Amino acid sequence: MKITTATKHFRNPLYLESGRILEPYDISYETYGELNEAKDNVIVVCHALTGSHHAAGFYEGDAKPGWWDGMIGDNKCIDTTKYFVICANVIGSCFGSTGPMSPRYPLEESYRLRFPVITISDMVKAQISLLNSLGIYEVQAIIGGSMGGMQALCYAIEYPHFAKKHIIIASTYATQPWAIAFNKVAREAIIKDPRFNGGMYDAEDIKKNGLDGLAIGRMSGHISYLSENSMQKKFGRNYVENEGLYELFGRFQVERYLDYNGYNFSKWFDPLSYLYITKAINIFDAGRNYDSLEDSFSNIESNITLLSIKSDQLFFKEEMEHIKNIMKKIGKKDLVNYACIDSNYGHDAFLVEIDKFIPYIKDVLR
């Protein structure tokens, strides 16, 4: 599989939903497979909150591949012998695309809290610029889970002829207060950490030592990515061995899991990006710029496949069913496929139990 990783610089303005302008801006992206001559074998993969453009393959020296390596590759479900797959880091993120820690042109200092509010529509608009700059004006499919699914839905509404198919996994039509509440705990923990320092933190220090508030916020996120069932199976009431004299004083394995993942995360993700991207998720509402969801969805002209997860505790399957129901209501039933994946892994299932998703995605791409 041919992999390329690149960052593209755009001098033209990106007009944001907030009315502000991002100019210039960079987009980091990765591609898998080869673009055919007709440039008609493209699949766009959209990442989630803390994901990046590194969706597949191994970087030199890394023990772990990209976040959807089981899905993307030669003769895999998203088959790179046939398709040219592209994944772009969303604007606002911290892996190469322009975000709050990028220099605020023409100055050299970072935007920090002067960075504009970014929406899911803005992320998609930036991706369209990237794709157009590569000579791509039409794609076979857009696929994404969680916040990636929001992007896929946004493509379907705002660029109805851009993709033939959209696969929206474990996502929603509009972020509900339950998800906003989990984000609130994280946002508050970050903002109130004294080392966050009103956004003027020492970035080098945080990369080295992490930020407690971001670690605590990530723990809150992890709860919503799992499910009571998956936690019970994974951790039960087991204690970490050899810690504490006896069990009343010990640490639970679920606590160690949250410690490990929380504090590690806070060394590799940027606190301001976390604030900006959770804001984009919170304000996501596919009906916002329309009279109603019905009105919004009436723009959709091509196929959308909805894959919900039975045990999803972040974006509940009922939210995905709501998309299906509205499409039916407005007479676009033929454009929608819906399946609920029977997994106990909660929201994370699309990353950890991908075998259950493969038959559905293969079927759509066939």
Added chain:
Amino acid sequence: MKITTATKHFRNPLYLESGRILEPYDISYETYGELNEAKDNVIVVCHALTGSHHAAGFYEGDAKPGWWDGMIGDNKCIDTTKYFVICANVIGSCFGSTGPMSPRYPLEESYRLRFPVITISDMVKAQISLLNSLGIYEVQAIIGGSMGGMQALCYAIEYPHFAKKHIIIASTYATQPWAIAFNKVAREAIIKDPRFNGGMYDAEDIKKNGLDGLAIGRMSGHISYLSENSMQKKFGRNYVENEGLYELFGRFQVERYLDYNGYNFSKWFDPLSYLYITKAINIFDAGRNYDSLEDSFSNIESNITLLSIKSDQLFFKEEMEHIKNIMKKIGKKDLVNYACIDSNYGHDAFLVEIDKFIPYIKDVLR
């Protein structure tokens, strides 16, 4: 309704499950109604994590009554014209019973992190001492929700002839990793707040200004007390009016709810008590000192009524059903009643939608 509020001082040692001794100790409690001559009209009410002995009636100048005022009173469900109701503040708490901020006798300084680990069994043992000191050796019923339900279950196992009936609401047989994870976010937020200062915080300062970490922890708790449905109904995607120029910058009503409740809470609850009581909840396992739950439950000799909540996202109804199933398995089916309350309010339903619980509790007390 006659209400008395008192604090009783105990000079004798309280032998704790950890092997440590609490000596002396205080228990604050409140009673409603009058104890009859035979002292056989007693009902014990057990409070939850952040509750207190103030279960009913109004304190002078207070706008809000005790936490279960709708349930307890003259001619109410727990009828104080018939029953003498008693509610004690659990040890480890911060409303008058001995806790981590109590003086470490014979010194005048507070225990703080030198306070011993407290278990649900310890809380119950202290309550038994209190009841015995009042000449009460048998009661009509023990009733509690959430951590109060753990206490009721503990009474049934460890003091099988003490109460005729136990009503266990929205609780569990052993705290599962899902609940431990929510507590973890709170515990970590408290411990990592620099003003917590390794437990040596300035208590006056915190009472006045609150503690960010405790506020953030409370927000995490609130998520688990509600449900996706109740949040959707209560807040939807509504913004707080007149905040922010337009919606992209506004604050959601669910965020305001968490802000308000989190930061207020951190002024009226003690951070160390929060750590000690969540620890007691985390380590609660009705089977811990036995070979198995079956073995543990085989001690139960009197009636237990289990009331779960359909939408409970903290202690799932399946956990309550597990208690029923084990009782059946060991041939004690006749001692168990089980009902699942059809409420969308989540875990908090037993505090906010009490009308749905009243018929069941009335029925048990009849």
